[in-house]
């Protein structure tokens with residue numbers, strides 16, 4: 362099973378280091394690559410647009426949908442915080458022509474969870490950031506508990522809690538890089554009986570992190586430039602799911618890695634050494 366992944370297209374007006382002005386050109390190049398590479402499916406991990414207002418966002422989102430409609434393979438979309446700021450889940454679904462509920466794609470030897478958890482960011486005096494609805498947590502927890510084959514989880518927002526040091530957007534805004542409830546999600550993952558690999562967008566960096574025995578990846582944005590000297594990264598990836606996982610990110614911020622397929626076998630951690638040096642065993 363070969364999956365092509367693109368994330369954080371950010372079509373719209375350039376903002377900070379996002380070269381949003383190049384989004385449609387980059388999508389055309391991605392489409393050409395897909396035509397040659399012939400993946401089984403294309404999956405977009407969200408933040409298709411730079412939001413402005415509802416009317417503008419509908420136009421921008423439609424542009425992105427038009428770009429995807431020329432792809433000759435099935436396309437699945439997940440929504441990110443910018444997609445959700447002015448547009449509802451239903452509006453995203455209408456424009457992109459598909460339901461925006463979490464779903465499972467069974468590929469035979471693998472399964473893929475499109476975890477379309479809420480990604481709206483709230484900015485109020487009492488709370489800023491994401492807030493994971495219990496229903497989204499429960500959907501995932503139930504699916505993980507029932508999983509009987511290797512599983513790829515795809516989401517907009519990462520849950521690993523990985524370092525944001527050096528990240529242009531998130532070093533000083535770590536709380537906006539993930540869900541405040543990410544620990545609960547990792548607890549649900551820790552009960553797995555099958556190999557799990559998790560891939561997200563949102564943080565505009567390629568990262569590979571192993572947390573609690575599970576590999577978490579984040580993929581560079583299609584149009585980000587803070588890691589590429591001002592040029593748009595042009596990042597998209599081939600992800601092959603087989604007896605191991607191979608992830609190859611193309612563009613100006615490339616990365617390739619092969620992950621072994623293993624089920625978590627880690628021993629639970631020791632208690633805190635709060636009473637001095639622990640007895641040597």
Ligand SMILES: [Fe+2]
Pocket residue numbers: 369371408563564565582
């Ligand atoms: Fe983004």
